[in-house]
Amino acid sequence: MSAPPILRDVFRALRDEWGEERDGITFDQGPPPLERLDVMLYDAAGQGATTTFATIGMSAHAMPPRAENADGGRAELRLFRRGPLAPGDEQQLAMRLANLAAYPWTRGEPLGWGEIVSFTDEIPTFPGCHSVFLAGPWTIGQPAVIETGTAPVRILNAVPITAPERQQALTTRPETFFSNLLDTRDVCAPTP
Numbered sequence: 001m002s003a004p005p006i007l008r009d010v011f012r013a014l015r016d017e018w019g020e021e022r023d024g025i026t027f028d029q030g031p032p033p034l035e036r037l038d039v040m041l042y043d044a045a046g047q048g049a050t051t052t053f054a055t056i057g058m059s060a061h062a063m064p065p066r067a068e069n070a071d072g073g074r075a076e077l078r079l080f081r082r083g084p085l086a087p088g089d090e091q092q093l094a095m096r097l098a099n100l101a102a103y104p105w106t107r108g109e110p111l112g113w114g115e116i117v118s119f120t121d122e123i124p125t126f127p128g129c130h131s132v133f134l135a136g137p138w139t140i141g142q143p144a145v146i147e148t149g150t151a152p153v154r155i156l157n158a159v160p161i162t163a164p165e166r167q168q169a170l171t172t173r174p175e176t177f178f179s180n181l182l183d184t185r186d187v188c189a190p191t192p
Contacts, residue, residue, distance in 0.1 A: 004060050004150075005148070005149055005150055006059055006060060006074070006148045006149070006150035006151065006153070007056055007057060007059065007060055009146065009147075009148035009149055009150070009153075010056050010059055010076060010146055010148065010153055011056055013143075013146045013148075014040060014042075014054055014056070017143070018042040018052065019042070021040040021041060021042055022041050022042060022043050023040075023041040023090070024038050024039065024040045024041065025038070025039045025041075025090075025091065025094040025095075025098075026038050027039070027094075027095070027098040030057075030098070030101075030102050030105075031102050031105045031106050032105065033060070033061045033105065034057065034058065034060070034061070034101070034102055034105055036057055037055055037056070037057035037058060037098050037101050037102075038055070038056045038057055039053055039054070039055055039056075039094035039097050039098055040053070040054045040055075040056060041053060041090060041094070042054065048082060049082070050080045050081060050082045050188050051080075051081050051085055051090065052078060052079070052080055053077075053078065053079040053080075053081070053090075053093055053094055053097050054076065054077070054078045055076045055077045055078075055097060055098070055101045056076065057101070058074075058075060058076050058077065058101040058104075059074040059075060059076050059146075059148075059151075059153040061074075062074055062151070063075065063104035063105075063109075063110035063111065064104055064105065064108050064109055064110060065110065066109060066110060072104065072109075072110035073110060073112075073151075073152075073154060074150075074151050074152070074153045074154065075110075075111060075112075075153060075154045075155070075156050076101075076146070076153055076154075076155060076156070077097055077100060077101055077155075077156050077157075077158055078155060078156070078157050078158065079093065079097050079132075079157070079158045079159075079160075080157070080187075080188040081093060081125060081126075081188060082186060082188040082189040082190075083189060083190070085125060089124055089125045092124035092125070093123075093124050093125060096119075096123055096124060097158065100117060100132065100158060103117060111134055111156055112134065112154070112156070113134055113135060113136040113154075113156065113174065114133075114134065114135075114174030114175075114178075115133075115134045116131050116132070116133055116134070116161070116166060116169055116170070117131065117132050117134070118130055118131040118166065119131065123160045125190060126160035126190050126191060127190055127191060128162045128163070128191050129160035129161055129162055129191060130162075130163060130166075131160070131161050131162075131163075131165075131166045132158040132159060132160055132161065133158075133159045133161050133165075133166075133169055133174075133177070133178065133181070134156045134157065134158060134159075135156075135157040135159050135178050136155070136156075136157070137155070137157070138157070138178070138182060138187075143155055159178075159181070159187045160187075160191070161181070162191055165181065168180075
């Protein structure tokens with residue numbers, strides 16, 4: 001079965017932004033309606049390079065709405081990890097991102113910028129981080145939305161955070177929290 005047009009548009013947008021992916025990991029048989037999800041891996045060149053993990057498949061369906069008669073919107077996830085990664089670590093991070101992509105359908109609510117999702121265990125390769133903060137773009141040129149022929153697809157950047165950072169995020173406006181976090185540490189690197 002061929003991919004829906006919206007997913008082809010997302011794939012082309014990723015290729016336009018980062019070029020050809022280095023690898024891709026496919027997760028089949030997710031919670032309905034999420035039948036398949038791909039996590040693509042892109043490597044940045046140069047000093048301080050990051051590996052970018054990007055989902056393709058979440059936007060095939062609108063997320064469940066928060067309120068009756070509302071639209072949950074469509075989204076895809078990204079996660080940036082600075083420094084070298086072993087193949088097993090890449091697999092673990094891709095799996096965590098795929099599980100996060102299923103969240104709207106397993107919990108019955110959409111994901112959006114400024115939200116926090118917590119896990120029972122640490123996020124692989126991010127010691128001390130049991131939660132992610134979902135951020136919009138934070139650098140010049142970083143896209144907020146992928147325009148497709150079907151519907152706009154919001155980009156949610158999953159930023160691993162520690163327990164103290166989570167507490168701060170719960171009591172601070174999302175924009176203020178994330179701005180302070182960016183001033184405090186490299187959000188793409190493992191926490192010190």
